Amino acid sequence: MGHLFARPEPREVFADLVEGLLSDLGRKNGWTMADRAGHATPHRIQKFLGEASWDADALLSEVQDYIDTRLGDEQATLVLDDTQVIKKGTRSVGVAHQHCGSTGDVRNCQVMVMLTYAAEAGHTFYDRRLYLPAAWAGDLPRRRDAGVPEEVGFATKPGLGIAMLQAALARKVPFAWVAADADYGKDPALRAFLHAHAVSYVLAVPVTLPLAGPPGKPRQPAVTCAGDLPHYAAGRDQWERRSQGEGSKGQRYYDWTWFEVALPGQDPAEGFAHHLLIRRSTAKKQHAGGRIDFEYAYFLVHHRGEAALPEAVRRAGVRWKIEENNETAKQITGLGHYQVRRWNSWHRHVTCSMLALAFLTVQRAHHPEPEPDAVPHETPEQADEAGKARQPEEGSPCR
Structure with missing residues (x-):
């Protein structure tokens, strides 16, 4: 990717930086990567991220x-x-x-909205947007100090997601479905965008999402509908036990059912339908207040007529791939290890981290680790023969 840089100096530092992000360093900031590369100070890496003439979006396009x-x-x-x-x-x-998702509370933090490309061969980050809170968007002196471009205004996190999906569609990226958690699934603008572009999706949704259904039941809001549907399904024995995908402790099994529903004010794309996919725990659990019951989660599915429940369940499980990317990028390719403050340098560091993660993902996809050699099972006769072969010859010293 040397053609992205007009001079040899930034090209050399780029190589040092990416090698540092791919290395086994514990922390991957300017100081540690400069030391690894043999630089006397972190000045060259800091200048590369902050002042050198190159375009982070051009690098993103290459990635x-x-x-x-x-x-x-x-x-x-x-x-x-x-x-x-x-x-x-x-x-x-x-x-x-x-709000900081990693700690579950409010912290002083930066929020980045990410888009993962999850294919059969592997999954890695495909795009990124830095979330600019409303207080930042309207603070001209602070924006100027941080180098925020004038054209960048406030956008919600789902709005940033729409921008990345729009860019992916413009690039004609090969894909079939979109998945996201409830913070995105409850956003009507995101759903409207996906309907307008006839994109299939599985979006987690809150229990309060207004829906109408199931068929044969009175039209009612989801806060009641969601409460009725599990019992309605159970009465008709409509639950299927399926894995949502493999987790750290093996396959994640749940009971699943789905029903066609209507989304008031938002019709599906032509040839598509809406289903509410319901996930139920396989055993009852104790809830707050001592109540013992199943745990439920809800997903709105926008799909073509030929899609079936197993496909929707599988796509709902794919959403966890971005959680894996978040963890891997932070632990291995230095996604959050940067020591930069300005808009350009943030995008440069994060894009370099994305490059490192994409490289590792592709290498693993095309050069998978070999399976451990299986230990052959010996028959008693083979064991006897092997034992005789290991016996020392008569007159030879025992070892």
Whole structure:
């Protein structure tokens, strides 16, 4: 990718930086990667990220071309989610007291909205957007200090997701479905965008999402509908036990059912239908207040007529691939290890981290680790023969 840089100096530092992100360093910031590369100070890496003349979006396009070529799959899933990086102070671009998913509370952090490309061969980040809180968007002095472009205004996290999906469609990225959690599934603008472009999706939704259904039942809001549907399904024995995918402890099995529903004010695309997919725990659990009952989760599915429940369940499970990317990128390719404050340098570091993750994903896809050699099972006769072969010859020293 040396053609992205007009001079040899930034090309050399780029190589040092990416090698550092791919290395086994524990922390991957300017100081540690400079030391690994033999630089006397982190100045060259800091200048490369902050002042050198190169375009992070041009690098992103190269990363996307690489993913399209090496992992491209017409049946892939695009997955939306956001992740946070805890930061101190108030000057780092976009930093604010806001919800931090990794800790489950409000922290001083930056929020990045990410798009993962999940194919059969592997999954990796495909695009990124930095979330700029409303307080930042309207603070001209702070925007100017952080180098935020004038054309960048406030956008919701789902709005940033729409921008990335729009860019993916413009690139004609091969994919079949979109998946996201309830923070995105409840957003009507995101759903409307996917309907307008006839995109299949499985979006987690809150129990309060207004729906109408199931067939044969009075039209009612989802807060009641969601309460009725599990019992309605159970009475008709409509649950199927299926795995949502493999987790750290093996296959994640749940009971599933679905019904066609209507989304008031938002019709599906032509030739598509809406289903409410319901996930139920396989055993009852104790809830707050001592109540013992099943746990439920709800997904809105927008699909062509030929889609079936097993496919919807599988796509719902693919959403966890972005969680794996978040964890891997933070632990291995330095996604959150940056020590930069400005808009350009943030995008440069994150895009380089995405390149490193994409490279590792492609290498693993095309050069998988060999399976451990299986230990052959010996017959008693083979064991006897092997034992005789190991016996020392008469007169020879025992070993």
